[in-house]
Amino acid sequence: MDFSPSPSVVVTETPGALKHLVKQQTSTPLSLFSQVNLASRSPAIQASEVIPRGQGFGTIHGNVINNDQVDLIIPGNLELQWTVESQLYQPEGVTSGDQGYYGTHVFPVGGTDIDFSMIALDKVSGARRWVVRPGQIGQGGTPMVLNDMQNAGKVIYSGGLRGVFAVTEKGEVRWCTNTGFGIDTPATSDFDTHIKKRLWGINYHQPTDSVIAVYGDGTVLAFARETGELRAQYRVEGDPSVDNTGLNLPEPILEGAEKAIRKQFVPEGANLPEDARIFDTIIAVALGGDMVVSNYYATDPDSDRIWVAATLPDAADGIEDGVARFGALHALTLTREGDQFSFETECAVPFEGGSASTPAVLPGGDRIYTSDKDGNALAFDQRCELVWSVNVGDQILGSLAVSPYDNYVYASTGSGVFQIVDHGNSAELGWSANLDGVFYGGAALLPVAQLVSSALAEAGLSVPVQLQASNIEISTVAENALVLIAGLGFQMDPQRSEVFAPLVMSVTMIDRMTGEVINSTPAREESIAVIGIDNDGSVVIGNSPLRRGAVVGVTEILGNGLLGEALADLLPPLTGGVTKYAPSSRxxxxxxxxxxxxxxxxxxxxxxxxxxxxxxxxxxxxxxxxxxxxxxxxxxxxxxxxxxxxxxxxxxxxxxxxxxxxxxxxxxxxxxxxxxxxxxxxxx
CATH class of the missing domain: 1.20.120 (Four Helix Bundle (Hemerythrin (Met), subunit A))
Structure with missing residues (x-):
């Protein structure tokens, strides 16, 4: 444990000439949205002394069942409070304890200040409280926060390929257990292993009081929550997926993105392999190519189920070529007989092309929600049988957000956010979020579009630059609003909605009754993580620019010429770390x-x-x-x-x-x- 202060500075402003395009209000109306029926209920969560309730995010998707939902309101007048630890690339965000925020990052470069596997930040100031050194190969996933049963407070769980550990909020190590994988090389000396076998985070299995770790190669481990004893090991039967993570962009654009990303996230003098491609590595983390498991997973406290989206064996697609074209939603069980624990696969649902979605569970376990590559939101029962399917017209990002207090599910895509009404045995689309109300438009955008078009053409990319508002993040459900990150930008690849290049971004609240905008505030950076919520309703986001890496990379190509400098004046520089948005008035x-x-x-x-x-x-x-x-x-x-x-x-x-x-x-x-x-x- 290292309790030294951080050398990085605290930033309290949002740079960039386009932030004035975000519409902001000083007075926000009270939403008319209201719960009608009693909530779906998890008896195990309600009875648990270990699982936090009525608080902020304790796992990457809020809680053990992954429904990206909080029992809080989001204040209507959020403003950027601070951005800290700008050199950390955080593709999975942070979690909230009583005293701090907890996260990890992708590039723990040896011999530098960022060579650590987990960080604790002060909630008020953003100051570094402590870090866990050194970094680990395969580290990843947002740390999990559970109640401390020995003392008042919380215990934080994280790890990597070398080991999994538990620490208190004060930085006291409860336990640290070797995984037994025998992998002990520095993280950034073997990018292939570091990314493709990475830890997707820790979750909690209530029936056996175990913490679970799932890795990119399909390995699943179970540890005793209190002691860290390794209880069971398993491997989901699957082969690496087809690697379709490459972007259809001109080589100069990709080279510019590589240069921009390296400038921000690789410390000067860092010793990296000659063939290391940082931008490609980030794309692999985001899109999950060449992995068995490429996202987080859910546990159901009311059964022994662990729901994992993974591939199937190569032979399942009928073409034995070393890669899997079929994926599946796997229902694993972890059971105990005496002192022995064991995993089994209870059932599995195949998908052609697999799923890019983290499974989400309705409290009580009656419904499991996920999606496929064709834009279908899917609901299954505990027997892995399909209950309903609704197409939203575009591939769904990350996970579906599920509200337990009504019958609504929310799907985030690269083109928008959609409400789905779950009728039980069927479902239908409700509203789609009106993102046109987020940004100012009109004639003021014409010079911006012309400048961007000229800059892209100079860099070798000719695409129509038609500025539009789009969703660029998984949404989070609060009592009064849906929270999302919107972007005003253009399509760098017209064939793929997710290859959207935001020029300016906002943290936006959407009325759950109508889909209309309640309020927005300029966002500092893009994120491929989640929108975390703290106990007071503040929004806390791990910064992880991907699309913006390509846009800012254009300025690296153009250099200090008139066109390059004009574009750089419009765009804020890349940043990593964590940004907190909290109310400063009203x-x-x-x-x-x-x-x-x-x-x-x-x-x-x-x-x-x-x-x-x-x-x-x-x-x-x-x-x-x-x-x-x-x-x-x-x-x-x-x-x-x-x-x-x-x-x-x-x-x-x-x-x-x-x-x-x-x-x-x-x-x-x-x-x-x-x-x-x-x-x-x-x-x-």
Whole structure:
């Protein structure tokens, strides 16, 4: 453990001449979206003392079931608070504990400051608290955060091909276990192994109290959560997938991207193999070519299932040529007999071309959601049988976001974000997010388009530069909004929607009722990670430029000429690390949203509790209610501190929240709803 401070600087601004194109509002409306029925419920999660509830992201996709959802509101007036550790390429984001944010990165170059496998950041300042040295070959996946059963607080789990470890938020090592793979070379001396056999992250298996590690070659390990004892090892039967990660772009563009990426993410004097291609490595991480497993996975706490999207053996496609063209959703089980633990494959669902999606599980395990390469959102039952399929018109990025409080699933693609209404045995498309409301358009964009077109032509790429708004990230579901990253840019490869080049980006909130924009704020950098949420509703993102690497790379090709300098003035330079977006004003509106949604939770329980079969304290509504009222109290304090509400209003609303809590504990939910609605109206 290294507790030394970071040599990198903290950046608190968003550079680039185009950030003024992002539409921002000072006052945001209260969404009318509301929960109607009782939530889908996981009895195991509700009863667990290990799995955090009602908090921010504890795994890469929020929680162990991967539904990219939080029981919190997102404040409507987010602004960039800081960007730190700019040399770290973070394709999987960070998780939130009580004291810090936790992440890893792709290029732990030996002999440099970034030679580490995990980092802890202070939540307020972004300062480095500690790192785990040295880096590991095959390190990857966002660290997992679980409750600490020995002391109050959290334990963080991460690792690589050499070992898996658990540390407390104070930086105390609980355990570190060798994987037994026998791979101990420096990470950046063997890029092929480092990327294609990389760890896709740690997850938690509730039935056996084990932490699970899944690797790119299909290897699966289980460790005892408390001691780190290696309990079982397995390999998903599959062969490396077809490598279709290459981009159809002119060689000068690719060379420029390589130069731009190296300048930002490879420290000066770093010793790398002569044939190392950093940009190609990043594409491989993003698109998962030549791997058996190319994404994260889900565990179902209410069964012993572990859901993994992986390939099938080469022979399954009828052409034995060393690569797999078929993939599958695999349902693994981990069972215990006495002191012995073992994995098995319970069932599998094949896909032609495989799946680029992380499986997501509905609480309770009745539905497992994923997607195929043809743009179909798919729902399966626990027997691996298809329940429904809905085509969204484009390949789905990452994972489907699933809300347990209604029947909605959200699909993010390179062309937009789509609401899917799950009717049980069938589903249909709802709204598509209106991204035209994110950026200003019109005649002001013509000079920008002309400049970009001329620069690309000079670099050897002739494509029509028609500036448009597009989605560039997996979305996250909050109580009041869907959060996404939008980009204003153009298609570098018109045949592939994901090869979209953003010139300016925004963190955008979408109304879950209508698909319309609530508000946006300029984003510092592109990300191929996820949109992480902290306990207070702040948005915390791991920066990982890919598409922008190609665009900024054009400035490397053009150099200091007039055209190159003009393009460089438009585009902010690449950055890595972590950026935090938090409210700096209108805390009163954030408090309003939290209180109003807490009132809606109590109302949903009051209406549906007779059919529940469990108590209020055992309900998902209670977990969400507690998170929302806690968030409201925090935002009220900030609103009073900056003069947005009076001391009398603060005292009155705080009293109503306390009164509602007492009413809920005594079972008078009608009274709890009434006083919370009054608090909501006072703040509206």
């Amino acid at each position: 805390f009163d509106l954030a408090a309003r949203d939290a209180v109003c949604y807490a009132a809606r939770k109590v109302l949903a329980w009051e209406v549906g509790r007779d059919s529940a079969g469990y108590t209020w304290l055992d309900s998902p509504e209670a977990s969400s209610y507690q998170a929302l009222t806690g968030q409201a109290v925090e935002m009220l304090g900030l609103a009073r501190a900056v003069g947005e509400i009076s001391s009398d209003t603060y005292a009155g609303v705080s009293y109503l929240i306390s009164d509602a809590r007492e009413s809920a504990l005594t079972g008078d939910f009608r009274a709890a709803h009434s006083v919370l609605r009054e608090a909501c109206q006072q703040l509206d």
